[in-house]
Amino acid sequence: xxxxxxxGDGMADEPLENxxxxxxxxxxxxxxxxxxxxxxxxxxxxxxxxxxxxxxEIANLSVLGYDVPAVFEGRxxxxxxxxxxxxxxxxxALRCNLLTIDGGNFKNHSAGxxxxxxxxxxxxxxxxxxGSDKIIFHKGVSYRHLLVIKGGNKLLACTPPHDVPGQAYQxxxxxxxxxEAQETAxxxxxxxxxxxxxxPEHPVNQKRKAVGKDxxxxxxxxxxxxxxxxxxxxELFGVEKSAVISAVDLIQGxxxxxxxxxxxxxxxxxxxxxxxxxxxQATIDALxxxxxxxxxxxxxxxxxxxxxxxxxxxxxxxLDQRVVKYLVEETAKMGEPVAIAVLPDHPTPCATTxxxxxxxxxxIYKPGIEGDSVETYDEFTVRKGSYGLLKGNEFMKALLSD
Numbered sequence: 543x544x545x546x547x548x549x550g551d552g553m554a555d556e557p558l559e560n561x562x563x564x565x566x567x568x569x570x571x572x573x574x575x576x577x578x579x580x581x582x583x584x585x586x587x588x589x590x591x592x593x594x595x596x597x598x599e600i601a602n603l604s605v606l607g608y609d610v611p612a613v614f615e616g617r618x619x620x621x622x623x624x625x626x627x628x629x630x631x632x633x634x635a636l637r638c639n640l641l642t643i644d645g646g647n648f649k650n651h652s653a654g655x656x657x658x659x660x661x662x663x664x665x666x667x668x669x670x671x672x673g674s675d676k677i678i679f680h681k682g683v684s685y686r687h688l689l690v691i692k693g694g695n696k697l698l699a700c701t702p703p704h705d706v707p708g709q710a711y712q713x714x715x716x717x718x719x720x721x722e723a724q725e726t727a728x729x730x731x732x733x734x735x736x737x738x739x740x741x742p743e744h745p746v747n748q749k750r751k752a753v754g755k756d757x758x759x760x761x762x763x764x765x766x767x768x769x770x771x772x773x774x775x776x777e778l779f780g781v782e783k784s785a786v787i788s789a790v791d792l793i794q795g796x797x798x799x800x801x802x803x804x805x806x807x808x809x810x811x812x813x814x815x816x817x818x819x820x821x822x823q824a825t826i827d828a829l830x831x832x833x834x835x836x837x838x839x840x841x842x843x844x845x846x847x848x849x850x851x852x853x854x855x856x857x858x859x860x861l862d863q864r865v866v867k868y869l870v871e872e873t874a875k876m877g878e879p880v881a882i883a884v885l886p887d888h889p890t891p892c893a894t895t896x897x898x899x900x901x902x903x904x905x906i907y908k909p910g911i912e913g914d915s916v917e918t919y920d921e922f923t924v925r926k927g928s929y930g931l932l933k934g935n936e937f938m939k940a941l942l943s944d
Contacts, residue, residue: 543908545781545834545941546825546869547883549605550861551598551790552843552890554902554921558851566842566851566892567903567920570858574867575884575905579919582882582907585929587937589888589902596897597702598843599765599792601887606800606836607778607938616696616767620795621688624804627680629769634694634726637765637792638679638687640664640758641703643711643738651704651847652685654756655813660746661685664758671740672733682791684812689763691730695723698730700764704847705896716763730763737761774801775834778935779942785828787821788838802836812840814857818864826872829880839865846890854892879909883941884919901931906941 555565589601591610599617603610618635622628629635640661642649653661658681665681673679680688701714715731718724738760741747747757775781786797789810797804807824809817821837828835839861845854866884873880885904888897903924907913914928929940 544829544832544878544880545883546829546873546880547605547834547836547885547941548861548866548869549602549836549838550842550858550884550886551838551840552846552888552897553858553861553886554889554900555846555854556889556891556893556898556900558893561851565921566855566858568922570855570862572858572862572919574862574870576918578866578870578882578884578907579905579913579916579923581913582905583911583914583929584903584905584916584919584924584927586901586924586927586931587885587904588931588933590899595702596888596899597765598790598887598897599796601897602793602796602838604934605885605887605937606775606796607935608772609934613770613772614767615770617765617792618688618763619767619770620799621682621686621791622680622690622795623798624791624793624795625680625682625688627688627690629690630692632693632768634691634696634766634768636689636691636700636730636763638689639703639762639764640685640687641760641762642756642758643760646710646712648703648707648709648711650707650756651702651762652844653758654750655844656685656750656758658683660750661687661758663746664741664744667744668737668740668761672736677729677733683789685758686791689733689761691726694726694729694766695720696766696768697723698727698766700766702764703762707895711760711762733763734761770799772799776801779938781834781942783832784834784836785832786836786838787824787828788836788840789816790838790840793836793838797836803832813844814841814853814860816841818860819868822865822868825869829873829876837865842886843890846892847895849892849895851892881906881908881941883907883937885937889921904929904937
């Protein structure tokens with residue numbers, strides 16, 4: 543048997559009072575996913591270990607069955623792997639957002655979803671003005687970039703900017719957890735201040751401002767760590783060949799350390815306008831050579847961060863009709879059975895616009911295996927599923943078991 547994991551990032555939510563107490567998953571028309579729920583078996587998965595932050599890096603590692611506290615070294619290290627930055631001993635890697643600060647407060651974490659083309663010009667500019675042998679900015683995708691501080695100390699308290707929309711940025715500047723990390727914290731905060739002096743007048747931002755777009759007027763480094771030591775999926779579960787398909791550097795970086803091949807799809811944006819059909823086709827094509835494909839769709843998470851209920855509902859419907867429907871139709875034609883799992887990594891409730899630690903709903907469909915009593919898929923129906931509440935590596939073991 544071969545395996546597809548369809549990961550709708552941030553797809554789960556909480557009941558919304560203004561929408562009849564329903565979640566976007568409940569409001570979305572998802573006949574294909576509902577059919578998988580009816581044919582397969584369902585449950586809930588705890589993806590965020592106790593005392594850990596509900597970030598996508600934590601949750602996706604957990605979905606893939608990793609002992610997250612043992613292997614996690616920060617988001618920046620994973621994104622470094624994705625963009626081909628080789629970390630050396632003592633290199634501190636941090637995710638580095640380009641974002642918008644307005645009136646001293648975080649307006650958004652994405653600089654209005656700045657394009658990669660615009661962002662790359664700004665990152666080159668920051669390297670020219672602020673970079674050195676010790677401080678290096680690396681270009682990523684859209685607002686997501688990388689900062690490497692050679693000899694930096696990782697014992698820092700940093701806040702993800704998407705967790706504090708509307709809050710005063712000065713409250714969340716980096717803080718040293720130990721005295722030895724104070725120099726690194728001071729350096730990071732100095733870079734933030736200097737970026738706020740340099741970026742607003744850059745021609746890229748002046749053009750954005752002229753047409754009413756949010757400007758990338760600051761950087762925000764966070765999630766520090768060193769190069770992680772992770773076993774591969776082959777070492778963990780015996781999966782010989784696996785691949786990851788995602789528009790997000792973070793997910794691609796997890797794939798690199800997990801021993802997965804990264805398959806890039808033209809037009810994959812990480813937003814609602816991503817190339818759903820291209821990603822679905824790439825998944826089917828990959829099954830020729832791979833035993834497991836991890837298909838990650840970011841769009842619903844970004845809609846949740848924007849608090850846009852209608853858009854989030856639409857992204858879930860796109861996932862159903864433009865991805866899952868095709869996967870079901872094409873795998874049914876194959877000579878070898880293909881199991882399909884569908885789940886989010888964490889909830890991103892539209893009411894709060896930040897990730898939560900609540901367990902997520904999942905489906906595991908395996909051809910020839912009788913389903914349970916779940917008829918439709920959402921955060922609540924799966925509670926009566928036969929898998930119950932899983933945690934740790936139990937989801938992956940359930941998926942891969944005969």
